[in-house]
Amino acid sequence: MIDDEAAPHDLELRSFGRRxxxxxxxxxxxxxxxxxPRVRPDLAHPAPADVATLFGAPVxxxxxxxxxxxxxxxAWxxxxxxxxxxxxxxxxEEGVVKALTLIEDEKLANILVHADDVRPLLRWLPAxxxxxxxxxxxxxxxxxxxxxxxxxxxxxLDQLARAMKPGGELRLGTDIGDYARTMLAALMRHPQFRWTATRAADWRYRPEDWPQTRYEAKALREGRRCTYLRFVRV
Ligand SMILES: C[S@@+](CC[C@H](N)C(=O)[O-])C[C@H]1O[C@@H](n2cnc3c(N)ncnc32)[C@H](O)[C@@H]1O
Incomplete structure (x- = not known):
């Protein structure tokens, strides 16, 4: 269900459900x-030239x-x-408070939380x-x-291509075949992303440094096959 809060940007449809x-x-x-308020990027002010300086730990x-x-x-x-x-x-909000709980319990100084749509954040970040x-x-x-x-x-993808460094990696997962196809088509058309897969196992299985998410576990329990995509920003 989509509630009646305004879209974050006139030209962008809301991509999320209830908040x-x-x-x-x-x-x-x-x-x-x-x-x-202590761990959020402050979009009311211009981003620093080096966003690594926003974190409470040297990164x-x-x-x-x-x-x-x-x-x-x-958190993983x-x-x-x-x-x-x-x-x-x-x-x-429930996701946001889960992240905040983990940050506090485990003293994770290397996480910032933007409790909102990613697209204004992507516009705010320096190229x-x-x-x-x-x-x-x-x-x-x-x-x-x-x-x-x-x-x-x-x-x-245009916003990500601008905000990402050349050589950076973009990882995407989905359990919906039709979404996997449309994502892949958009990525393959995009001049600034190159697919790293060389064999079917590369998109059928997650690498070890990509832990399972809650949503993925549910999809697998319900018998859906997941697709894992890794692209490089060229
Ligand atoms: C199906 S859930 C998957 C959550 C988690 N990644 C996982 O795999 O368990 C998709 C999440 O994306 C969030 N989302 C949707 N549109 C978003 C946007 N424009 N910016 C940031 N998050 C968004 C939703 O609120 C939702 O929590």
Whole structure:
């Protein structure tokens, strides 16, 4: 269901559903009020030339996860790569508080949380600031009349191509065959992305440094096959 909040940009359709779910606990309310403002990129001011300076820890690379859901992949990457700063984007409040809880519990100083649509953030970031980006199981919008809400298409790829460094990696996953085909077609047409796959196993299986997400686990339980795509920004 799509609620009646305004689209983030006149020309962009909302690619996400509801923003609020269950009532938050007192701790979650506190995390939103106190921690969220300390770990968010401030889009009201121009971005620094070097976005690595935004993190509370010294980082050598900056990665982006779009639609981190329950934040399990985001936190795994942050734990395993302490010298990488990761910006997670997620407009769904329950996901945001999950990430904030992990940041506080595990003192993860290398995560920033943009609790909103990724597209204004991509416009804000300086060109060539990202070393890696993840779009894992974006909302499939399976009904024909909703397909235009799918996030991954040429406009998002253009934004990512600008924000990513040459040589940076873009990882995408989906459990919907039709979405895999349209993503792949848009990527193959895009002059700034090159597919790294050389054999079927490369898109049928995840590499070890790509942990399973909650949504993927559900898709597999329900018998859907997942596609894993890795592209290089050329
Ligand atoms: C199907 S869920 C998958 C979540 C998680 N990546 C996983 O695999 O478990 C897709 C997520 O993308 C988020 N999303 C959709 N459009 C987005 C946008 N424009 N910017 C940031 N996140 C978005 C949704 O709120 C939702 O949590």
């Amino acid at each position: 609020r779910g269950r009532k938050l606990s007192a701790r979650q309310e506190r995390l939103l009020a106190e921690l969220a 050598q690379q900056v990665w982006l996860e779009i639609g981190f859901g329950g934040a399990e992949h985001l 990457q942050a734990r395993h790569h302490p010298h990488v700063g990761i910006i997670g984007c997620e407009p769904f 060539g600031s990202l070393d890696r980006a993840f779009v894992l199981f974006p909302d499939p919008w399976p009904k024909a009349r909703h397909r235009k809400r799918r996030l991954v298409g040429t406009p998002l």
